[in-house]
Amino acid sequence: MSAITAGDVDRARFSVDVGGWMISALSNAGARFGARQLGESQRALGTILERLASGKRINRAADDPSGLIAVEGLKSKEIDLTKQIESITRRQYEYGAMEGGLSVISDLLVDLQGLVTNAGNRSALSADEKRGLQEQADSIVKAIDFLAGTGKLSETGSKLLGGGVSLGAYTTISLARGQYEISDGNGGTRTINGSLNELRSGGAFDLEKGDVEGAQKALEKAAAFISTTRGAYGAQVKAIDDQVSALQVELENTVAAKGQILDTDYAKETAALVRERLKQEAATFVTGVSQRQQADAVLSLLSGTKEMIERSLEEGKRARTV
Numbered sequence: 001m002s003a004i005t006a007g008d009v010d011r012a013r014f015s016v017d018v019g020g021w022m023i024s025a026l027s028n029a030g031a032r033f034g035a036r037q038l039g040e041s042q043r044a045l046g047t048i049l050e051r052l053a054s055g056k057r058i059n060r061a062a063d064d065p066s067g068l069i070a071v072e073g074l075k076s077k078e079i080d081l082t083k084q085i086e087s088i089t090r091r092q093y094e095y096g097a098m099e100g101g102l103s104v105i106s107d108l109l110v111d112l113q114g115l116v117t118n119a120g121n122r123s124a125l126s127a128d129e130k131r132g133l134q135e136q137a138d139s140i141v142k143a144i145d146f147l148a149g150t151g152k153l154s155e156t157g158s159k160l161l162g163g164g165v166s167l168g169a170y171t172t173i174s175l176a177r178g179q180y181e182i183s184d185g186n187g188g189t190r191t192i193n194g195s196l197n198e199l200r201s202g203g204a205f206d207l208e209k210g211d212v213e214g215a216q217k218a219l220e221k222a223a224a225f226i227s228t229t230r231g232a233y234g235a236q237v238k239a240i241d242d243q244v245s246a247l248q249v250e251l252e253n254t255v256a257a258k259g260q261i262l263d264t265d266y267a268k269e270t271a272a273l274v275r276e277r278l279k280q281e282a283a284t285f286v287t288g289v290s291q292r293q294q295a296d297a298v299l300s301l302l303s304g305t306k307e308m309i310e311r312s313l314e315e316g317k318r319a320r321t322v
Contacts, residue, residue, distance in 0.1 A: 015026055027126045033286075033290075033291060034283045034284070034286040034288075035283075035285030035287055036282035037279065037282075037283040037286075038280060038284055038287065041276050041277075041280040041283055042280065044272070044276045045273070045276045045277065045280065047063075048269050048272050048273045048276060049273070050271070051264045051269050052264060052266065052269055052270070054264070055263065055264050056262055056263065056264060056292040057261070057262060057263060057264050057265070058071065058261070058262055064261075067261045067262075070261055071258055071261050071262045071280050072256055074257055074258040074261070075258065077254050078251065078254050078255060078258065080180055080252060081247055081250055081251040082251065084247055085244055085247050085248065085251065088240055088243055088244055088247070089240075091240060092237055092240040092241070092244070095233050095236050095237050095240070096233075096237060098233055099234060099237070101147055102226055102229055102230045102233065103146070103230065104147060105144055105147055105226055106122045106223060106226045106227065106230065106312055108140050108143055108144050109144075109222055109223045109226065110223070111136075111140055112137060112140050112141075112196075112199065112219055113205060113216065113219045113220070113223070115133050115136055115137050115138075115140075116199075116205075116207065116212055116215045116216050116219060117216070118133055118173060119133050119207035119208075120212050120213075120216075122212075127208075129208060130208040131208065133208075134206065134207045134208050137199050137200070137207055138199075138200055141196060141197060141199050141200055144196070145197075196218060196219070197223055198210070198215070198218075199215055199218075205218065226269050
């Protein structure tokens with residue numbers, strides 16, 4: 001039997017080839033694998049905790065490049081839709097204010113019609129009663145002039161009964177400066193069958209001495225025009241309601257689509273959190289076990305090698321003695 005050299009002993013101290021597998025004291029594949037898995041689990045846990053804390057699945061472009069591009073596009077669309085809704089809603093408020101102003105004028109015209117009706121029986125009225133009716137008529141016409149000429153929307157500054165709002169055939173109402181006209185939508189105006197300013201004292205429709213029958217007809221046609229215009233404003237408000245509803249549905253769908261891409265799925269992430277923590281604990285356990293097992297195997301092999309060397313040396317001594 002050949003003697004074991006010092007080189008054989010040195011190699012035996014660090015590695016032994018057993019059936020194609022090497023047991024080494026300097027490297028441990030199992031421990032390296034466990035350490036790699038531990039690092040991956042720690043990185044995954046960091047990402048999960050970031051998503052849970054921020055509420056967003058995408059916190060940086062690297063998380064989902066294509067998803068980030070889609071989200072930015074949806075954000076832009078969301079802002080655009082929101083601005084459209086705000087703009088249309090403001091226009092709706094303006095139409096509502098205009099229709100409200102026309103409603104007041106309509107009520108005033110009704111009051112005027114009542115005065116004209118009372119003035120129709122002049123023979124039964126005293127001079128003071130006629131003068132009282134005329135004073136009321138003057139006050140009402142003045143109020144109509146004020147609403148038509150000076151009434152404005154406080155926020156926009158546009159005329160209460162005009163200001164370039166498109167309403168098809170009815171675009172602008174002008175009831176000030178002595179004439180009562182309505183725009184025909186083509187740059188011209190249509191007169192409301194005579195000037196209601198003629199109802200003022202000394203006018204053609206003066207309730208004391210003027211043409212009461214003519215005043216009644218003028219008021220009826222003026223009321224009809226006001227009603228028609230109010231209807232046009234109402235139609236615009238209803239159309240805006242439908243448009244706002246459609247835009248709101250589109251906005252809801254856009255926000256939902258953005259949320260599907262951007263927002264954290266807490267059910268999914270909490271499940272992933274539990275899974276990664278288990279993997280982390282398992283990787284830690286495997287790394288420790290692998291290191292202990294390999295160390296034990298190396299020590300066991302070294303112990304066996306020592307015994308083998310001692311037996312070999314003893315046999316060598318006996319052989320030399322013989």
